[in-house]
Amino acid sequence: xxxxxxxxxxxxxxxxxxxxxxxxxxxxxxxxxxxxxxxxxxxxxxxxxxxxxxxxxxxxxxxxxxxxxxxxxxxxxxxxxxxxxxxxxxxxxxxxxxxxxxxxxxxxxxxxxxxxxxxxxxxxxxxxxxxxxxxxxxxxxxxxxxxxxxxxxxxxxxxxxxxxxxxxxxxxxxxxxxxxxxxxxxxxxxxxxxxxxxxxxxxxxxxxxxxxxxxxxxxxxxxxxxxxxxxxxxxxxxxxxxxxxxxxxx
Amino acid sequence: xxxxxxxxxxxxxxxxxxxxxxxxxxxxxxxxxxxxxxxxxxxxxxxxxxxxxxxxxxxxxxxxxxxxxxxxxxxxxxxxxxxxxxxxxxxxxxxxxxxxxxxxxxxxxxxxxxxxxxxxxxxxxxxxxxxxxxxxxxxxxxxxxxxxxxxxxxxxxxxxxxxxxxxxxxxxxxxxxxxxxxxxxxxxxxxxxxxxxxxxxxxxxxxxxxxxxxxxxxxxxxxxxxxxxxxxxxxxxxxxxxxxxxxxxxxxxxxxxxxxxxxxxxxxxxxxxxxxxxxxxxxxxxxxxxxxxxxxxxxxxxxxxxxxxxxxxxxxxxxxxxxxxxxxxxxxxxxxxxxxxxxxxxxxxxxxxxxxxxxxxxxxxxxxxxxxxxxxxxxxxxxxxxxxxxxxxxxxxxxxxxxxxxxxxxxxxxxxxxxxxxxxxxxxxxxxxxxxxxxxxxxxxxxxxxxxxxxxxxxxxxxxxxxxxxxxxxxxxxxxxxxxxxxxxxxxxxxxxxxxxxxxxxxxxxxxxxxxxxxxxxxxxxxxxxxxxxxxxxxxxxxxxxxxxxxxxxxxxxxxxxxxxxxxxxxxxxxxxxxxxxxxxxxxxxxxxxxxxxxxxxxxxxxxxxxxxxxxxxxxxxxxxxxxxxxxxxxxxxxxxxxxxxx
Numbered sequence: 055x056x057x058x059x060x061x062x063x064x065x066x067x068x069x070x071x072x073x074x075x076x077x078x079x080x081x082x083x084x085x086x087x088x089x090x091x092x093x094x095x096x097x098x099x100x101x102x103x104x105x106x107x108x109x110x111x112x113x114x115x116x117x118x119x120x121x122x123x124x125x126x127x128x129x130x131x132x133x134x135x136x137x138x139x140x141x142x143x144x145x146x147x148x149x150x151x152x153x154x155x156x157x158x159x160x161x162x163x164x165x166x167x168x169x170x171x172x173x174x175x176x177x178x179x180x181x182x183x184x185x186x187x188x189x190x191x192x193x194x195x196x197x198x199x200x201x202x203x204x205x206x207x208x209x210x211x212x213x214x215x216x217x218x219x220x221x222x223x224x225x226x227x228x229x230x231x232x233x234x235x236x237x238x239x240x241x242x243x244x245x246x247x248x249x250x251x252x253x254x255x256x257x258x259x260x261x262x263x264x265x266x267x268x269x270x271x272x273x274x275x276x277x278x279x280x281x282x283x284x285x286x287x288x289x290x291x292x293x294x295x296x297x298x299x300x301x302x303x304x
Numbered sequence: 305x306x307x308x309x310x311x312x313x314x315x316x317x318x319x320x321x322x323x324x325x326x327x328x329x330x331x332x333x334x335x336x337x338x339x340x341x342x343x344x345x346x347x348x349x350x351x352x353x354x355x356x357x358x359x360x361x362x363x364x365x366x367x368x369x370x371x372x373x374x375x376x377x378x379x380x381x382x383x384x385x386x387x388x389x390x391x392x393x394x395x396x397x398x399x400x401x402x403x404x405x406x407x408x409x410x411x412x413x414x415x416x417x418x419x420x421x422x423x424x425x426x427x428x429x430x431x432x433x434x435x436x437x438x439x440x441x442x443x444x445x446x447x448x449x450x451x452x453x454x455x456x457x458x459x460x461x462x463x464x465x466x467x468x469x470x471x472x473x474x475x476x477x478x479x480x481x482x483x484x485x486x487x488x489x490x491x492x493x494x495x496x497x498x499x500x501x502x503x504x505x506x507x508x509x510x511x512x513x514x515x516x517x518x519x520x521x522x523x524x525x526x527x528x529x530x531x532x533x534x535x536x537x538x539x540x541x542x543x544x545x546x547x548x549x550x551x552x553x554x555x556x557x558x559x560x561x562x563x564x565x566x567x568x569x570x571x572x573x574x575x576x577x578x579x580x581x582x583x584x585x586x587x588x589x590x591x592x593x594x595x596x597x598x599x600x601x602x603x604x605x606x607x608x609x610x611x612x613x614x615x616x617x618x619x620x621x622x623x624x625x626x627x628x629x630x631x632x633x634x635x636x637x638x639x640x641x642x643x644x645x646x647x648x649x650x651x652x653x654x655x656x657x658x659x660x661x662x663x664x665x666x667x668x669x670x671x672x673x674x675x676x677x678x679x680x681x682x683x684x685x686x687x688x689x690x691x692x693x694x695x696x697x698x699x700x701x702x703x704x705x706x707x708x709x710x711x712x713x714x715x716x717x718x719x720x721x722x723x724x725x726x727x728x729x730x731x732x733x734x735x736x737x738x739x740x741x742x743x744x745x746x747x748x749x750x751x752x753x754x755x756x757x758x759x760x761x762x763x764x765x766x767x768x769x770x771x772x773x774x775x776x777x778x779x780x781x782x783x784x785x786x787x788x789x790x791x792x793x794x795x796x797x798x799x800x801x802x803x804x805x806x807x808x809x810x811x812x813x814x815x816x817x818x819x820x821x822x823x824x825x826x827x828x829x830x831x832x833x834x835x836x837x838x839x840x841x842x843x844x845x846x847x848x849x850x851x852x853x854x855x856x857x858x859x860x861x862x863x864x865x866x867x868x869x870x871x872x873x874x875x876x877x878x879x880x881x882x883x884x885x886x887x888x889x890x891x892x893x894x895x896x897x898x899x900x901x902x903x904x905x906x907x908x909x910x911x912x913x914x915x916x917x918x919x920x921x922x923x924x925x926x927x928x929x930x931x932x933x934x935x936x937x938x939x940x941x942x943x944x945x946x947x948x949x950x951x
Contacts, residue, residue, distance in 0.1 A: 066862065084586040084699075092591055092813070099811045099866065104858050107865055109379065111552040113592045115693075116477055117383040132696075139696050164523055165863045172500065175380050179492040183485035184444045188364040188762045191435070191442035195399065198453030208446040208471060211478055215382060242444050 055081040055147040059094065061106055062154045064163050071163065073152070083143035087130065088113060088120065090142055091153075107166040115139040115279060118214030121221070122167060123154040128218035128277040136216060136279040156221035160228070160264040171217050173263040174231060180259035181252040182235045184244050203241045210238035212280045219274035219282075225266030230274040232260050233286035236293050250297035257294050308840065308885050312932040315569070315921050319724035319768075320424045325942055329428045332724065336771035344369035345495075347773050348532040350517055352504045352559050354381030356476070356754060357737025358538030359483035360761030366490030368766060370773075373530055374487065374496050375519060377503045377554055377868075382484040385540060385552040386757060389476025390597040392460055392468035393440075393754040395433040400457060404465040406430045412463060413752060414943050416642070417717070417745020418895035418911060420572070420919070423942055424724055425742050432759040437469055439762055443482040447471050461598060461750025462640045468751045473597055473689050479754055483761070502528075504559045505796045505871065507535065507566045507733065510788045514563075514733035515778055518789075518796045522868065525861035527800075529784040529793050533777050534732045534769060537563060538761065541716035541738035543576065545876045545883065546828075547820025549713035550582060550595040556872035557879050560720050560739050568728040569921040569934060571721035571741035573879065574887035577748055577896045578829045579714035580646035583697050584666035593712040594697060596690045598750060601639045601646070603674035603683065604707070606630050608667050612657030618668055618706050629653055637950040644747055644896040644909075645950060647711035648829050654710075666708035675703065711829065715753060717744040717895070718886075721921040721936075725768035726760060729921075732776060734769060736760035741919070746895020800860050803870045808853030812869045815850045819843065819873070819880055827884050832900040836888040840881055847877040882922055882931060889933065892916045906951075913945055 056079045064071030078094050085093070088110050095105035111119040120137040124130035130140045145151065153167065161169040199207075213234035220228045236253050239245035245252075261267075268287055275284045321331040339347065348371040351362040359381055362374040376384060396409040409430040414421060437455070441447065447469050448456040460468035471478040490496040501522040508516035508529065516531035542557035543549035564570045581601065583594045609616070610627045629649055631638045639646075650667045653659065660666050675683050680703060684691070691702045698708070719741040720728050726742065728735050737757040744752065784790075826839035850873070858864040893902045893909035894916070902910045919936040 082587055082589060085589050086591070086697075089589045089591050093589060096811050096813065099855055099857055100809070102855075102857065105866055107863055111378060111383055111554050112385060112388050113553060114388050114594055116388050116474065117378075117385070117552060118380075119378060119383050135696065139693075141697070141699070143699055168863065171379055175382075175488060175498075175500075178485060179488045181492075183489045184442065185489060186439070186442035186486070187367045188360070188439060188486075188766070189435075191438035194397070194437045194441040194447075195454050197441075199449055200453050201449050201451050204446050204449045204453075207444070208478075211444075211446050211471075211481060212474065214477075215380065238446070239444050242446070244442055244444050 055083065055142065055145065057081055057090070057145065058150045060150065060152045061167070063106070063166055066165055067162055081142055083141070085142045086113065086138060087124070087140040087142065088138050107168050109168050110138055113138040116214060118216040121156050121169065121216055121218070123156060123221060125152050128156070128221045129279055134279055134281050136214070156217055158220045158226040160226065161217060161220065173265070174215050174217060174228065176263060177228065177232060177256050177259045178235065181248065181255040182239070184239055185248065186244070197243050199242060207238050207241040210234040210241065210282065210286055213282055214280050216279065218277045218279065220265065222273040222277040223266065224271060224273065225269060227268045228260055228265040229268035229287045229290060230278065230282055230284070232256055233290035234282045237286040237289045240289065240293055249293060250300055253290065253293035254297035257290070307930060308888065309930045310932050312923060312934045315934040315936040317422070317723045317936065319727070321724070325423060325427045328424050329431055333767050336768060337774035339770050339774045341369055345371055347371065347777060348373065349534050349536060349769065350375070350530055350532040351536045351538060352517065353384065353538035353540060353737070353739070354484070354487065355384035355386035355538060355540060355737060356480055356483055356757030357761040358536070359384065359480065359487045360758050361536055361538060361736060361765050362496055363483060363486035363490050364762055364766045365769070366493065366495035369495065372490070372496040373499065373532060375499045375502045375504060377501065377522065379500050381487055381498065381500065382481060384480060385555055386480045386754070387477045388552065389754055390473045390595070391599060392458065392470035392475045392751040393436065393479065394460070394467050394749070394751045395437045395469060395755065396430050396467060397434055397437060399455060400466045402465045404467050408465065409433060409467065411943055413743065413749055414745070416747055416749040418747055418948065419745065419913065419917065419940065419945050420575070420894055420938065421743055421745030422938060423940060428764065429743050429756060429759050432763045433755050435763060436755060436758045440479055440482050443486060445471065445478045445482045462637065462642065463749070476754055479758065483758070503868065504539070505562065506792045507563045508789050508792045509566050509730060510782060510786060513731045513776065515782070516789060518792045520796070523863050525859070525864065527793050527797055529789045531778065531782065531784060531789065533773055534734065536734045536736060536765065537720065537739050538736045539739050541719065542876070542879055543713045543716050545820070545880050546713045546823050547816050548585065548590060548593050548824070550579065550593050553592060556875070558872050558875045560735070561875040561879050563720060563728065563730065563733060565924050567730045567924070568733060569721035569923055570718070570882060571919050571921045572718035572886065573883045573922065574827065574890060574897055575717035575746050575895060576713055577643065577715040577717060578647045578711045580643055580650060580711050581669065581709045582712035583694060584661055584708050584710040585663055594693070595712065595714060596694060596709070598643065600669060600687060600690060603686070604639065604669040604671050605673060606639050606646070606650070606667055606669055608653045608658035608660060618660070627658070634950045641950045642747070644829065644898070648898055650711055651829060661708045666710045668706035669709045670706035671702060672706070715748055717741065717746060717748055721919070725771065726765050727768070727772065732772060734765055736765050746897055799871070800867065803854070803856050803867065803874070804860060806852065806854050806856065808855050810853050810855060812854055812856065812866055812873050815846065815854060816869070816873045816876070818846055819876060822846070823880055823883065827887050829896065830898045830900055831887050833888060833891070836884045840884045843877060843881050843884065850874065850877060885931065886920055886922065889920060890916055909948070911947060
């Protein structure tokens with residue numbers, strides 16, 4: 055296949071940035087999308103141009119490092135698929151493909167397609183954990199957990215923190231990310247003692263980072279490669295409300 | 305002996321406390337010096353890497369009150385490649401009442417490692433395994449559970465007891481998030497300074513002790529020096545020396561290799577693990593390989609066409625014209641033979657022309673019998689996510705057409721040599737997780753990598769590092785202007801300038817790919833002296849070409865991914881040569897390492913305990929001068945050495 059790419063190039067955070075066209079030829083349908091970009095970068099290197107910078111690591115869809123807006127869709131056209139697991143067989147010979155970074159005030163562009171997502175880590179720092187210092191744990195089977203609760207916790211814990219939900223949201227909200235962590239920890243008995251304060255403090259950090267509020271549009275869940283369901287935002291709202299109204303709450 | 309290496313003094317682990325094996329860890333912890341809580345905040349520890357080992361260590365040292373500086377090359381500590389581990393984590397809990405015990409996990413691990421690991425270390429690993437599960441559950445790791453609400457376990461990798469805890473097919477992800485969250489809790493508490501997108505490029509050794517690191521800020525390109533009372537490397541394995549592996553693209557050996565060049569011995573570099581159930585290479589564009597959990601071999605049957613070159617649709621090949629080669633060769637274990645045996649058999653079939661798929665480098669893994677016996681829904685519930693992943697990558701439906709699989713590099717058992725305290729041969733430099741060599745011998749059991757990483761990080765290192773810190777704090781007055789720190793930073797800058805100045809005609813990746821194919825061909829799952837000597841010549845030639853003809857675009861003082869890769873590949877060249885030298889020295893077949901000169905009449909691996917029951921620890925003596933081999937003899941008091949047999 056021969057493909058035309060229009061890629062966002064931005065030298066650094068202060069640069070204005072622009073879309074630049076490139077052609078790549080003889081692309082195999084079995085290539086992954088990122089392998090197609092590897093081919094482009096090999097071409098650029100040999101002609102002395104600066105290769106396109108993009109984030110990627112495991113290329114198995116689990117580390118959450120890859121992050122491309124492909125033809126206006128976060129992670130491209132395939133449902134439940136991170137960019138690194140997208141293959142060129144979903145495109146056709148002669149296609150023109152637009153590739154941009156995640157767009158959000160809370161994710162400043164570092165270079166080309168790479169953005170700074172450290173705001174998500176800071177949300178976790180604000181309470182996205184269960185305080186269990188090493189060595190203090192009781193035997194693992196001391197507390198039983200109903201299987202439905204364990205499954206629900208897992209569904210939230212499956213979030214890969216890629217930030218696609220933010221990129222897709224018209225409000226630039228990270229509520230799905232937040233809801234996933236709140237649901238993960240709040241569904242387990244071990245997570246109950248800090249449940250209310252966690253929801254309140256993580257949400258405060260979310261807002262302080264400049265992410266927008268949720269208006270239940272649902273673009274986030276449509277692009278989420280890990281299939282985090284929208285009702286985890288309801289869980290978030292429930293826990294925040296509870297945290298704000300409980301006696302002794304914040 | 306030849307001119308490739310020289311022999312040095314034997315090596316002894318002086319920290320192994322001896323005595324009855326059950327009491328050794330207790331004894332060591334009791335004898336180790338402690339640091340009083342009030343003094344801990346004045347002591348600092350650098351931790352490189354934030355995977356299961358590094359993340360759990362940094363969090364635990366922070367909880368203890370030390371001042372921790374944590375570094376990772378990714379944009380978040382949660383992206384370390386531990387996250388990709390699928391199958392599970394072993395622990396000797398014996399919740400199933402099926403005869404498991406610390407003793408049995410110890411025995412299985414020693415045997416699985418083909419008797420090339422230390423009894424003391426492995427016994428401690430089995431002892432600590434139980435606490436890891438407790439710790440993870442307390443953190444909220446959502447392990448699989450029975451309907452009664454208690455933890456579920458399964459049997460894994462042909463082991464006869466059900467001791468593997470799991471979280472769907474994403475156990476590594478969930479355990480890493482537990483460690484990551486504990487780490488972020490300490491960042492919030494102010495005990496851990498976190499530096500993401502920062503890569504270690506050298507170790508700073510002052511007066512014979514590890515006292516700091518040289519780090520490149522991957523966004524600005526700035527070269528920084530950081531000093532501390534001790535340094536911990538948790539930077540993972542070196543599987544990416546092979547270019548194609550199941551490692552993440554960024555996994556590299558630079559941290560451990562730079563430490564090796566500064567004096568840390570490198571143990572058993574040729575011990576690498578090849579995993580039989582990976583998705584085959586589809587073409588020259590391939591950038592990495594994807595593993596599918598070997599649990600698939602519980603129900604899938606592996607076969608090739610009996611006639612070489614038979615390229616019919618597999619569904620049209622009748623039973624009588626198929627060769628279920630593992631079932632034929634190993635009737636007792638069949639498709640469940642260990643990883644190395646299954647991998648080598650598959651490669652031999654392909655080499656003999658029976659391989660399938662567009663490249664001929666693949667064998668079938670067929671579920672048609674299992675679907676017929678158990679029904680599609682059972683197979684779907686067991687392996688649904690793996691089948692989906694396979695379909696995404698290959699566009700073939702494994703419910704209809706047999707999967708194609710091929711072996712790939714997955715894990716490296718070798719790594720920096722450490723003593724019982726996990727301290728390297730440089731005082732003050734500790735090495736944990738896959739980066740060290742300590743527990744898996746010549747082959748690692750399934751579901752044991754997660755166990756070792758977390759054992760080291762949560763429980764072992766935090767107890768042994770005190771002993772060092774109590775007696776050896778950094779002298780007051782030493783800061784980043786110390787000549788050794790300045791020298792190390794200058795060397796890093798010079799090397800970067802050199803790489804950028806070559807401006808040759810080939811990309812970094814093209815060199816890496818070629819290096820990988822040399823290693824795979826000659827230092828992969830089957831090796832011999834002739835091939836290894838040939839490979840050493842090829843690697844040296846290619847390394848020279850690299851330093852004269854590589855093209856690294858861009859500048860130093862910016863985000864520059866080509867420059868990052870160039871430095872890593874330059875180190876892989878040097879490590880690759882040592883891997884071949886180590887493989888050449890070890891003229892026996894053991895674990896994942898098959899030497900064609902050392903086999904039984906039936907073509908099976910022949911271990912040679914009389915000559916090679918030792919850890920090969922290599923000393924760097926300078927570029928272009930032969931490395932020096934130090935042997936640490938392995939003594940076995942508690943297990944009896946046996947040849948493995950799966951017939």
